[in-house]
Amino acid sequence: MCARFFVEECENENLTEWQNFVDSSSLGSIFQTKYWAKALQEAGSKMLLVVARDRKGNISGGILGTYSEYSLLKFNIIPGMLVWGGPLVYDVNDKQLLEMMLRTFDMKAKKLGALTSFIRSFAPLDEVLVNRLNYIMEYDSLPCTVIMDLTKSSEYIWKNMHDRARRGIRKAEKKGLVVEEGKCLDDLLAYYQICRPTAKRLKISLISFRVMESLWRNFSHRNNVKLFLAKYGSEPIAGVIIVRWQEKMWGWHGASLEQYWHLNPNLLIHWNIINWGINNGVKSYDIMGIPCKKDENHPKYGLYLFKTQFGGKIVRHGEYEKNFSPLKTLLLKRILAPLYVRFFA
Numbered sequence: 001m002c003a004r005f006f007v008e009e010c011e012n013e014n015l016t017e018w019q020n021f022v023d024s025s026s027l028g029s030i031f032q033t034k035y036w037a038k039a040l041q042e043a044g045s046k047m048l049l050v051v052a053r054d055r056k057g058n059i060s061g062g063i064l065g066t067y068s069e070y071s072l073l074k075f076n077i078i079p080g081m082l083v084w085g086g087p088l089v090y091d092v093n094d095k096q097l098l099e100m101m102l103r104t105f106d107m108k109a110k111k112l113g114a115l116t117s118f119i120r121s122f123a124p125l126d127e128v129l130v131n132r133l134n135y136i137m138e139y140d141s142l143p144c145t146v147i148m149d150l151t152k153s154s155e156y157i158w159k160n161m162h163d164r165a166r167r168g169i170r171k172a173e174k175k176g177l178v179v180e181e182g183k184c185l186d187d188l189l190a191y192y193q194i195c196r197p198t199a200k201r202l203k204i205s206l207i208s209f210r211v212m213e214s215l216w217r218n219f220s221h222r223n224n225v226k227l228f229l230a231k232y233g234s235e236p237i238a239g240v241i242i243v244r245w246q247e248k249m250w251g252w253h254g255a256s257l258e259q260y261w262h263l264n265p266n267l268l269i270h271w272n273i274i275n276w277g278i279n280n281g282v283k284s285y286d287i288m289g290i291p292c293k294k295d296e297n298h299p300k301y302g303l304y305l306f307k308t309q310f311g312g313k314i315v316r317h318g319e320y321e322k323n324f325s326p327l328k329t330l331l332l333k334r335i336l337a338p339l340y341v342r343f344f345a
Helices: 016-024 034-042 095-112 126-130 154-160 163-174 185-202 209-222 258-263 265-279 301-308 326-343
Strands: 006-009 046-053 059-067 070-072 075-084 114-121 144-149 178-181 225-232 235-245 248-256 284-286 313-316 318-323
Touching (some): 016 046, 016 059, 034 209, 126 318, 154 265, 178 265, 185 209, 185 248, 225 265, 248 258, 248 265, 258 265
Antiparallel strands (some): 006 046, 114 318, 144 313, 225 235
16 A cells, blocks of 8 residues: 655755645644744854645645754754654644654754754643653643734633632832833844843743844734833833734743832733733733642742733643754753853853
Protein backbone atom coordinates (compact mmCIF):
# COMPACT_ATOMS: atom_id res chain seq x y z
CA MET A 1 0.00 0.00 0.00
CA CYS A 2 1.29 3.47 -0.87
CA ALA A 3 2.03 5.83 2.00
CA ARG A 4 -0.77 8.27 2.78
CA PHE A 5 1.69 11.14 3.27
CA PHE A 6 5.28 12.08 2.74
CA VAL A 7 7.14 14.57 4.90
CA GLU A 8 9.70 17.11 3.72
CA GLU A 9 11.49 20.24 4.82
CA CYS A 10 9.98 23.32 3.21
CA GLU A 11 12.26 25.93 1.70
CA ASN A 12 12.24 29.41 3.23
CA GLU A 13 11.97 31.18 -0.09
CA ASN A 14 8.42 30.14 -0.96
CA LEU A 15 6.04 30.07 2.00
CA THR A 16 2.85 31.14 0.26
CA GLU A 17 1.49 27.59 0.15
CA TRP A 18 2.24 27.11 3.84
CA GLN A 19 0.53 30.39 4.70
CA ASN A 20 -2.60 29.31 2.83
CA PHE A 21 -2.63 26.12 4.89
CA VAL A 22 -2.23 28.04 8.17
CA ASP A 23 -5.15 30.30 7.26
CA SER A 24 -7.35 27.29 6.51
CA SER A 25 -6.56 25.39 9.72
CA SER A 26 -8.87 25.67 12.73
CA LEU A 27 -5.74 25.60 14.92
CA GLY A 28 -4.00 28.29 12.86
CA SER A 29 -2.35 31.11 14.79
CA ILE A 30 -0.04 34.03 14.17
CA PHE A 31 2.86 32.00 15.61
CA GLN A 32 2.83 29.55 12.69
CA THR A 33 2.52 32.15 9.93
CA LYS A 34 5.23 33.04 7.46
CA TYR A 35 4.92 36.63 8.70
CA TRP A 36 5.86 35.68 12.28
CA ALA A 37 8.82 33.67 10.99
CA LYS A 38 9.90 36.59 8.79
CA ALA A 39 9.78 39.03 11.72
CA LEU A 40 11.90 36.73 13.87
CA GLN A 41 14.34 36.18 11.00
CA GLU A 42 14.80 39.95 10.77
CA ALA A 43 15.72 39.83 14.46
CA GLY A 44 18.38 37.20 13.80
CA SER A 45 16.48 33.94 14.25
CA LYS A 46 16.35 31.08 11.77
CA MET A 47 13.46 28.87 10.75
CA LEU A 48 12.79 25.16 10.40
CA LEU A 49 9.55 24.24 8.60
CA VAL A 50 8.52 20.63 8.06
CA VAL A 51 5.36 19.86 6.07
CA ALA A 52 3.44 16.70 5.23
CA ARG A 53 1.85 16.26 1.80
CA ASP A 54 -0.88 13.90 0.67
CA ARG A 55 -0.76 11.78 -2.51
CA LYS A 56 -1.84 14.78 -4.59
CA GLY A 57 0.98 16.91 -3.24
CA ASN A 58 -1.22 19.13 -1.09
CA ILE A 59 -0.09 20.16 2.39
CA SER A 60 -1.94 18.16 5.06
CA GLY A 61 0.05 19.28 8.08
CA GLY A 62 3.19 21.00 9.22
CA ILE A 63 5.22 22.43 12.05
CA LEU A 64 7.18 25.69 12.11
CA GLY A 65 10.01 26.15 14.58
CA THR A 66 12.43 29.01 15.11
CA TYR A 67 15.89 29.03 16.65
CA SER A 68 18.89 31.23 17.29
CA GLU A 69 22.50 30.23 16.73
CA TYR A 70 25.36 31.56 18.84
CA SER A 71 29.12 31.37 18.41
CA LEU A 72 31.41 31.13 21.41
CA LEU A 73 34.99 29.84 21.64
CA LYS A 74 34.71 28.22 18.19
CA PHE A 75 31.46 26.51 19.19
CA ASN A 76 28.24 27.07 17.23
CA ILE A 77 25.40 26.62 19.69
CA ILE A 78 21.65 26.30 19.16
CA PRO A 79 20.25 26.23 22.70
CA GLY A 80 16.77 25.24 21.61
CA MET A 81 14.19 24.84 18.89
CA LEU A 82 11.05 26.78 19.79
CA VAL A 83 7.57 25.94 18.49
CA TRP A 84 4.48 27.95 19.41
CA GLY A 85 1.05 26.89 18.20
CA GLY A 86 2.20 23.87 16.27
CA PRO A 87 2.01 21.35 14.81
CA LEU A 88 -0.94 22.08 12.55
CA VAL A 89 -3.11 19.39 10.99
CA TYR A 90 -6.67 19.24 9.72
CA ASP A 91 -7.40 16.28 11.99
CA VAL A 92 -5.71 16.39 15.40
CA ASN A 93 -6.75 12.75 15.98
CA ASP A 94 -4.57 11.56 13.09
CA LYS A 95 -1.78 10.27 15.32
CA GLN A 96 0.07 8.59 12.44
CA LEU A 97 0.46 11.86 10.57
CA LEU A 98 1.45 13.77 13.71
CA GLU A 99 4.10 11.19 14.61
CA MET A 100 5.57 11.22 11.09
CA MET A 101 5.89 14.99 11.07
CA LEU A 102 7.24 15.30 14.59
CA ARG A 103 9.80 12.52 14.15
CA THR A 104 11.09 14.26 11.02
CA PHE A 105 11.12 17.61 12.81
CA ASP A 106 13.12 16.15 15.72
CA MET A 107 15.58 14.51 13.34
CA LYS A 108 16.21 17.75 11.46
CA ALA A 109 16.42 19.83 14.66
CA LYS A 110 18.98 17.42 16.09
CA LYS A 111 20.94 17.42 12.82
CA LEU A 112 21.10 21.23 12.94
CA GLY A 113 22.62 20.90 16.41
CA ALA A 114 19.71 22.01 18.59
CA LEU A 115 20.23 20.92 22.19
CA THR A 116 16.55 20.97 23.13
CA SER A 117 13.12 21.29 21.59
CA PHE A 118 10.24 23.14 23.25
CA ILE A 119 6.71 22.79 21.85
CA ARG A 120 3.70 24.73 23.09
CA SER A 121 0.85 23.17 21.15
CA PHE A 122 -2.71 24.45 20.95
CA ALA A 123 -4.06 20.90 21.32
CA PRO A 124 -3.08 18.14 23.78
CA LEU A 125 -0.51 15.85 22.16
CA ASP A 126 0.58 13.69 25.11
CA GLU A 127 -0.03 10.40 23.28
CA VAL A 128 2.37 11.30 20.48
CA LEU A 129 4.94 13.57 22.09
CA VAL A 130 5.21 11.93 25.51
CA ASN A 131 4.28 8.30 24.87
CA ARG A 132 5.96 7.86 21.48
CA LEU A 133 8.64 10.54 21.07
CA ASN A 134 10.01 10.85 24.62
CA TYR A 135 9.09 14.47 25.25
CA ILE A 136 8.44 15.35 28.86
CA MET A 137 6.11 17.68 30.69
CA GLU A 138 8.01 19.45 33.45
CA TYR A 139 6.29 19.75 36.83
CA ASP A 140 6.29 23.54 36.60
CA SER A 141 4.97 23.56 33.01
CA LEU A 142 1.77 25.34 32.00
CA PRO A 143 -0.11 22.97 29.69
CA CYS A 144 -3.52 24.61 30.14
CA THR A 145 -4.79 28.06 29.29
CA VAL A 146 -7.74 30.36 29.90
CA ILE A 147 -9.74 31.41 26.85
CA MET A 148 -12.17 34.31 27.03
CA ASP A 149 -15.23 34.28 24.78
CA LEU A 150 -15.32 37.81 23.40
CA THR A 151 -18.56 37.28 21.51
CA LYS A 152 -20.13 38.06 24.89
CA SER A 153 -20.72 41.66 25.93
CA SER A 154 -18.50 43.55 28.38
CA GLU A 155 -21.41 43.64 30.80
CA TYR A 156 -21.81 39.85 30.65
CA ILE A 157 -18.08 39.24 31.19
CA TRP A 158 -17.97 41.74 34.06
CA LYS A 159 -20.87 40.04 35.86
CA ASN A 160 -19.27 36.61 35.46
CA MET A 161 -15.83 37.60 36.74
CA HIS A 162 -14.70 36.60 40.19
CA ASP A 163 -15.56 39.20 42.83
CA ARG A 164 -11.85 39.52 43.57
CA ALA A 165 -11.18 40.67 39.99
CA ARG A 166 -13.93 43.28 40.02
CA ARG A 167 -12.73 44.66 43.34
CA GLY A 168 -9.16 44.82 42.06
CA ILE A 169 -10.14 46.67 38.88
CA ARG A 170 -12.21 49.19 40.85
CA LYS A 171 -9.30 49.73 43.24
CA ALA A 172 -6.86 50.32 40.38
CA GLU A 173 -9.19 52.91 38.85
CA LYS A 174 -9.80 54.56 42.22
CA LYS A 175 -6.05 54.88 42.79
CA GLY A 176 -5.72 56.73 39.50
CA LEU A 177 -4.15 54.07 37.31
CA VAL A 178 -4.77 54.40 33.60
CA VAL A 179 -4.10 52.01 30.73
CA GLU A 180 -2.80 53.39 27.46
CA GLU A 181 -2.11 51.71 24.14
CA GLY A 182 1.51 51.89 23.04
CA LYS A 183 1.87 54.14 20.02
CA CYS A 184 5.58 54.36 19.28
CA LEU A 185 8.99 52.82 19.85
CA ASP A 186 9.49 54.94 22.99
CA ASP A 187 6.50 53.16 24.55
CA LEU A 188 8.04 49.80 23.69
CA LEU A 189 11.33 50.91 25.25
CA ALA A 190 9.48 51.96 28.40
CA TYR A 191 7.90 48.53 28.57
CA TYR A 192 11.28 46.85 28.11
CA GLN A 193 12.56 48.64 31.20
CA ILE A 194 9.81 46.86 33.14
CA CYS A 195 10.82 43.55 31.56
CA ARG A 196 14.35 43.70 32.99
CA PRO A 197 13.46 43.49 36.72
CA THR A 198 10.61 41.10 35.92
CA ALA A 199 12.99 38.62 34.27
CA LYS A 200 15.43 38.94 37.15
CA ARG A 201 12.68 38.35 39.72
CA LEU A 202 11.36 35.29 37.90
CA LYS A 203 14.86 34.00 37.11
CA ILE A 204 14.08 33.65 33.41
CA SER A 205 15.92 34.80 30.32
CA LEU A 206 15.26 38.37 29.25
CA ILE A 207 13.71 38.43 25.81
CA SER A 208 15.78 40.25 23.22
CA PHE A 209 14.62 43.80 22.52
CA ARG A 210 15.59 43.15 18.92
CA VAL A 211 12.83 40.52 18.77
CA MET A 212 10.25 42.84 20.33
CA GLU A 213 11.20 45.68 18.01
CA SER A 214 10.98 43.49 14.92
CA LEU A 215 7.55 42.15 15.86
CA TRP A 216 6.40 45.70 16.62
CA ARG A 217 7.71 47.02 13.31
CA ASN A 218 6.15 44.21 11.29
CA PHE A 219 2.77 43.94 12.99
CA SER A 220 1.76 46.94 15.10
CA HIS A 221 0.53 49.08 12.20
CA ARG A 222 -2.05 46.38 11.39
CA ASN A 223 -3.11 45.92 15.03
CA ASN A 224 -1.68 42.38 14.98
CA VAL A 225 0.66 43.35 17.82
CA LYS A 226 -0.48 45.76 20.52
CA LEU A 227 1.10 47.00 23.71
CA PHE A 228 -1.04 47.97 26.70
CA LEU A 229 0.74 49.97 29.41
CA ALA A 230 -0.56 50.68 32.92
CA LYS A 231 0.64 54.01 34.27
CA TYR A 232 0.64 55.43 37.78
CA GLY A 233 0.91 59.14 37.27
CA SER A 234 3.27 59.31 34.33
CA GLU A 235 5.26 56.20 35.26
CA PRO A 236 4.72 52.94 33.35
CA ILE A 237 4.42 50.19 35.98
CA ALA A 238 3.11 47.19 34.03
CA GLY A 239 2.44 46.10 30.49
CA VAL A 240 1.13 43.30 28.29
CA ILE A 241 1.83 42.65 24.63
CA ILE A 242 -0.99 40.90 22.80
CA VAL A 243 -0.81 39.40 19.33
CA ARG A 244 -3.82 38.99 17.08
CA TRP A 245 -4.53 36.90 14.00
CA GLN A 246 -7.90 37.07 12.30
CA GLU A 247 -10.52 36.64 15.07
CA LYS A 248 -8.16 35.33 17.78
CA MET A 249 -5.71 37.05 20.09
CA TRP A 250 -3.16 35.84 22.63
CA GLY A 251 -1.46 37.37 25.65
CA TRP A 252 2.09 36.93 24.37
CA HIS A 253 4.23 38.75 26.93
CA GLY A 254 3.68 40.53 30.23
CA ALA A 255 5.79 42.31 32.84
CA SER A 256 5.15 44.40 35.95
CA LEU A 257 6.99 46.19 38.74
CA GLU A 258 6.53 44.26 41.98
CA GLN A 259 6.34 47.36 44.18
CA TYR A 260 3.09 48.38 42.48
CA TRP A 261 1.26 45.06 42.63
CA HIS A 262 -0.97 46.33 45.45
CA LEU A 263 -2.52 48.72 42.92
CA ASN A 264 -3.65 45.81 40.69
CA PRO A 265 -2.27 47.16 37.38
CA ASN A 266 -2.37 43.73 35.70
CA LEU A 267 -6.08 43.29 36.39
CA LEU A 268 -6.80 46.68 34.87
CA ILE A 269 -4.65 45.92 31.81
CA HIS A 270 -6.42 42.66 31.02
CA TRP A 271 -9.83 44.26 31.51
CA ASN A 272 -8.82 46.90 28.96
CA ILE A 273 -7.53 44.21 26.59
CA ILE A 274 -10.83 42.33 26.85
CA ASN A 275 -12.79 45.47 26.00
CA TRP A 276 -10.44 46.34 23.14
CA GLY A 277 -10.93 42.86 21.70
CA ILE A 278 -14.72 43.08 21.93
CA ASN A 279 -14.71 46.46 20.21
CA ASN A 280 -12.36 45.32 17.43
CA GLY A 281 -13.95 42.13 16.18
CA VAL A 282 -11.92 39.64 18.20
CA LYS A 283 -13.88 36.53 19.17
CA SER A 284 -11.48 34.80 21.58
CA TYR A 285 -8.68 35.88 23.90
CA ASP A 286 -6.19 33.23 24.97
CA ILE A 287 -4.58 34.57 28.15
CA MET A 288 -1.96 31.77 27.84
CA GLY A 289 -0.29 29.39 30.22
CA ILE A 290 -1.64 28.14 33.56
CA PRO A 291 -1.40 24.91 35.59
CA CYS A 292 -4.38 22.70 34.83
CA LYS A 293 -5.49 22.27 38.44
CA LYS A 294 -5.93 24.46 41.49
CA ASP A 295 -2.85 23.16 43.28
CA GLU A 296 -1.39 25.39 46.00
CA ASN A 297 1.88 23.44 45.83
CA HIS A 298 2.43 24.19 42.15
CA PRO A 299 5.26 26.74 41.72
CA LYS A 300 3.05 28.77 39.37
CA TYR A 301 -0.14 28.59 41.40
CA GLY A 302 -0.31 32.40 41.38
CA LEU A 303 -0.78 32.38 37.61
CA TYR A 304 -3.71 30.01 38.01
CA LEU A 305 -5.40 32.29 40.55
CA PHE A 306 -4.79 35.42 38.49
CA LYS A 307 -5.85 34.22 35.05
CA THR A 308 -8.89 32.19 36.10
CA GLN A 309 -10.55 35.07 37.93
CA PHE A 310 -11.66 36.65 34.64
CA GLY A 311 -14.21 33.86 34.20
CA GLY A 312 -12.86 32.29 31.00
CA LYS A 313 -12.82 28.62 30.07
CA ILE A 314 -9.89 26.46 31.13
CA VAL A 315 -8.66 24.59 28.04
CA ARG A 316 -6.02 21.87 27.84
CA HIS A 317 -3.24 22.62 25.38
CA GLY A 318 0.26 21.25 25.85
CA GLU A 319 3.77 22.30 26.88
CA TYR A 320 6.46 19.76 26.04
CA GLU A 321 10.26 19.59 26.15
CA LYS A 322 12.87 17.21 24.79
CA ASN A 323 16.58 17.23 25.50
CA PHE A 324 18.59 15.96 22.53
CA SER A 325 21.94 16.18 24.32
CA PRO A 326 21.86 16.29 28.14
CA LEU A 327 25.66 16.53 28.46
CA LYS A 328 25.97 19.45 26.02
CA THR A 329 22.99 21.17 27.65
CA LEU A 330 24.67 20.89 31.05
CA LEU A 331 27.89 22.29 29.57
CA LEU A 332 25.96 25.20 28.07
CA LYS A 333 24.14 26.07 31.32
CA ARG A 334 27.11 25.68 33.66
CA ILE A 335 30.02 27.02 31.59
CA LEU A 336 29.30 28.50 28.16
CA ALA A 337 26.20 30.55 29.02
CA PRO A 338 27.86 32.37 31.97
CA LEU A 339 30.88 33.10 29.77
CA TYR A 340 28.67 34.47 26.99
CA VAL A 341 26.79 36.73 29.39
CA ARG A 342 30.01 37.99 30.96
CA PHE A 343 31.96 38.78 27.80
CA PHE A 344 29.48 39.19 24.94
CA ALA A 345 26.00 40.11 26.23
